[in-house]
Amino acid sequence: MDYLTIIQIFDSALRLATPLLFACLAGLFSERAGIFDIGLEGKMLIAAFFSAATAYSTGSVWMGLLAGVGASLALSAIHGLASITFRGNQLISGVAINFLASGLTVLIGLSWFNLGGQTPSLNGAARFQSIELPFAETLSAVPIFGPLYSEVLSGHTFLVYVALLCVPLTWYVLYRTRFGLRLRAVGENPAAVDTAGISVVALRYAAVAICGVLCGLAGAYLATGLGASFVKEMTAGRGFIALAALIFAKWRPWYALYATLLFGLLEAISNRYPSLDLGVVTLPSQFMQALPYILTVVILAGFVGKAVPPRAGGEPYVKER
């Protein structure tokens, strides 16, 4: 394995980590506010479809982005209605949302484009173009660091950089603003928020909406940045990997970045090497695919640093009597 291969794997890892990062941060906002969300997958999927379909129809990737975010927000609204307003089971709501997206994308896609559930390929202004970072050309000659900058960091689409910027932004919002303080409080003890004169319902809806926007970005990136069309079930479990990454990161923004980069790297490696020969053992690609889930179970089991979720997570808020 030469340096160029490593560079290529890193480059691919960053691309693959981007949708995971968006979805992971989406889950972070929701779960930090006490709303479990196993419907990240469905929201990404519906956003991927509507962004691709709209981008194709309008010829503008930006309109696609807007539509994707809108579709994801609509599913968030259902999740909010079920888990906040009607105090239903958040997990069951998430399951329903995943199925809803899976069915709707095909149902609508087929009647819209008649391509067996896919959208036509996107090109030109209907896709996100890669952005060359300044001096990428000149620096590429510098040994070691040069390719790292010009190949791995530079040359991605707009949304990759947005995702990376979302990490410090999330950290700042969560720990340095009034909104973040209240958000974290409502996920730990909603009664404290309620008696402090703040609306638990409004806060939780806000969190669920942010989650929707970020899932929308994740889906839009999948169909218009990473790929060039919508394909049936194109999220392929990424929503659940993001969930796994969230647990892996113990619901903290910077760790979310590290976890999604790790999982992106695993995917990049297994894409490149269907079976990985480590000399002593040969790891089948299936093992690499299962690794994020296995790692998450290990973390959940608390054998390596226990993951403690927000205390009020999953519980609808009912005033005690």
Next chain:
Amino acid sequence: MSTAPAIELKGISKSFGPVQANKDISISVMPGTIHGIIGENGAGKSTLMSILYGFYKADKGEVYISGKKTMIPDSQAAIAAGIGMVFQHFKLVENFTVLENVILGAEDGAMLAPSLRKARKELTALAAEYELNVDPDALIEDIGVGMQQRVEILKALYRRADILILDEPTGVLTPAEADQLFRILHRLKEEGKTIILITHKLREIMEATDTVSVMRRGEMTATVKTSETSPEHLAELMVGRKVLLRVDKEPATPGEKVLEVENLRVVDAAGVERVKGISLEVRAGEILGIAGVAGNGQSELLEVLGGIENGTGTIRVNGQELDLTGKFSDARSRRKRGIAHVPEDRQREGLIMDFKAWENTAFGYDDDDAYQAGLLMDNAAIREDAQGKIERFDVRPANAELEAKSFSGGNQQKIVLAREIERDPDLLLIGQPTRGVDIGAIEFIHQQIVALRDKGKAILLVSVELEEILSLADRVAVIFDGQLMGERLPSETDEKELGLMMAGMTGETT
């Protein structure tokens, strides 16, 4: 002189489903006074104050603050009207610092840093003014309940509350901590604040308040000046008739040792030692009462004996040692050794609220041979057995098909008692036997406990109600901070001495 009352409530009514918690209640409190609201558990005191704080919405009625009609649809409106409330169960975020809890909801802008700076300064000032010292950077989960209560008071003061409501503030405090709380309250009163104190303890009303309102079953029965009333009179107003607090019983005739506990220790899940080397014994035919402020290890003591928690040390029943860890340390093994347990919290532990009464009468004893029919359970046998228990213990309504949650607190307790007492145990563990139980049922329950004693059974009674301990127990042991402070005979002690012991002072040294 006609100052407007700080608070005036007119015709407040509130129902939760079929239960009417408040019926047409009117009350007025003058500024700069401490006003007590006293009543039994479930009389509707907390509901009324939660309405004033905007936590619940009243079905009917009006609120006037300083003479102005004020709508209080939510807590935000209450805070804006200058009302602060310290709930019985604190509303704090456990993994936040004191400072973060204080500013939550009262931040000055979208950014946190300026709010935190300002709050730190103000907290120092408040601490100096009212003896309310707390470390602003400590995490709530790391500080004691007394401190947490201070944080709640600081939260209210930081929001410039002129009216402070405290709901059963001394339930978790030692008498010394309670005294300090009352000093703080007096100080606040001198500064012109209005304080409403909800309690079911007569002593606190007599010592701390200027005026007092009495509530009974959702209604306000009287409002009087504290200086013009007596505890006896208030007690009568509370329960609606003269209460017989002493239970008629013969002197005990203790027999063989049934329960022997030596050097029992319990460490909780968080690693805190809750029971610190307790030794005691209970003989056949006597009631040992454990008195103490809630949270001093009495619950853990009961739970280890009942097989719910693990501990270390030695426990012998009828001379045979019990397992404290492992497979045979569970509650089922305890029952097989002749130990019955009426738990402190019947709704959380003693009953399955969604199960029918007849299913609950087999709870914990589902392995009884009489209840088996081959591989299946003999539901007909359980139903028949349940009907008998219901009749003998006068459970009302006498319908075994009703779910446990549809019975009143007293009748729920009777179901638990019937189940445990009719097993004819050698040792009965009983925690808070009459908590949340109506007066009529209290007498019945006390009689059942004494009757079991007279049958020659050993009884370990845990209660935070001193009066109950003094009237039921043959010996009283006081628990403080996980240790027994000493033992007294009810005839040779009084509430004052026991109160001191409950605060950690042994009777001999004072």
Next chain:
Amino acid sequence: MEQLPKWVDLVIVPLVGLILAFFLSMLMVLVTGHDPMEALSLMISGALGSTYGWGYTLYYATNFIFTGLAVAVAFHASLFNIGGEGQAALGGLGVALICLFIPWPHWSIALLAAIAFAGLFGAMWALIPAYLQAKRGSHIVITTIMFNFIAASLLNYVIVNKLRPSGSMDPATGKFPEVTHLPSLGDILNAVGIPFSKGTPANVTLIVALLACVFVYYLIWRTRLGYQLRAFGKSQPAAVYAGISPIKITIVTMMISGALAGLMAINNVMGEAERLILGSVEGAGFIGIAVALMGRSHPVGILFSALLFGALYQGGAELGLWTSIPRELVIVIQALVILFTGALDNMVRLMVAKVLLRPKKAEA
């Protein structure tokens, strides 16, 4: 909220949820440019209009009875087993192994062995999440989701790398020996003189599924284990007070649940495909959630809702065959059923309460 009579809660509320789900789905059909009435009648006639349709409906229903019961048993202990998909996949592996490698004298003995192995493999796959929940407090919903993915990778590996016959491109094992083939429902019914299509995958497993319903009924409401399991589901502290071990109950309940999900494999792997194909569970594990919710976790309710979903799946397949409406319409209906009978249950209940309780008040 006003108290609704129990039968309304158990029957009317899920039915209203179902009607809502259908109404919205048909609205989607209309929006995508098709005729809902036509779609509906095609689905009904496709699923129930012939013994051929019934054969497929019953075949699907058999799958859903198993996975529905699996979810329901866990629900009674307040555990959400979302891992039916993986457990059923592992059950398939168990069935494949005993069918491929052991020479059986007769299908009936092979069936008994398949029941044992499908159940055992399903139970073992539920054991690890159950153990982690009981001993380490790891959230069982998350771990069972993770185990679905791990199961998919594991089966992928075992089938593609180990069990695939050489030269085959299909991700599937070889055909099971003739002797392990189960009698189809058509064979059985024709033998007793009832004419029934022989070309459908419904088979003798249906009877096993019905027996499983009876078994679950007795387990939950008539045995000590069921009593303890329900008590644990209602209140964990109370269970400990009564001497019921949370660890034991969690593990035993999840293993029974996993075994029930695993049993599905006798229907789809042994009964229908007669070989183990990658991805053969086809979402039936998740449909079990809808079936259990709709059936209010009661075996009788589950039987009916499994039939309903069976008909839906067969009707949806017919739809995909004869019209341009894709069979994914069924997934939308399924999603909405889960939504209205599960997550938005309180909303539906409120709607029903408003309609039912208002006239009474007007009279009073």
